[in-house]
Amino acid sequence: MPRDLNEKDLAILKKLAPECSEMTCSGSGHMFHSILPPVSNHFAEDGRDFLERISRLNNEELLYLSEVIQNGSESMGCLPVEDVEAFIQLVGERISPDEAQKIVRAYESGYECDRTGTGQ
Numbered sequence: 001m002p003r004d005l006n007e008k009d010l011a012i013l014k015k016l017a018p019e020c021s022e023m024t025c026s027g028s029g030h031m032f033h034s035i036l037p038p039v040s041n042h043f044a045e046d047g048r049d050f051l052e053r054i055s056r057l058n059n060e061e062l063l064y065l066s067e068v069i070q071n072g073s074e075s076m077g078c079l080p081v082e083d084v085e086a087f088i089q090l091v092g093e094r095i096s097p098d099e100a101q102k103i104v105r106a107y108e109s110g111y112e113c114d115r116t117g118t119g120q
Contacts, residue, residue: 003033003073012061016053017043034075035065040083047082054087059094066091066099070106 005013013020016039036054044050057065065087068074076084084107092100 003068005033005035008064009035012057012065013038015056015061019043034073036083036087037075037078040079044083047080047086050083051086051090054090062091062095063099066095066103069103072106076103076107 003009013035016035020038020043039053040050044053054062065074069076076087079087088100088103088107091103
């Protein structure tokens with residue numbers, strides 16, 4: 001379910017990808033409608049870089065992302081599996097194993113990658 005990124009979303013995106021100057025996907029030209037897919041697919045060099053970037057988040061920001069993942073407005077469908085696993089592990093360590101399991105259930109519910117760019 002695509003969303004327009006609010007000020008909180010944009011602040012988190014800028015924290016994870018300070019080099020992000022445009023809020024559009026370079027591949028599709030569409031506006032980003034999620035935080036994690038553009039960080040993973042456009043800015044992080046690899047899985048290790050993605051983990052370093054998401055580790056910058058404080059617990060409040062991690063919990064916020066967990067909540068928007070669970071309500072379906074934050075896409076994880078376009079993330080490589082290793083980035084999904086890294087995010088889930090970080091939430092499990094810093095928030096709680098229960099919160100991490102909620103993300104697993106949301107991820108397994110089948111949100112697909114939206115290749116039109118709206119999920120990115």
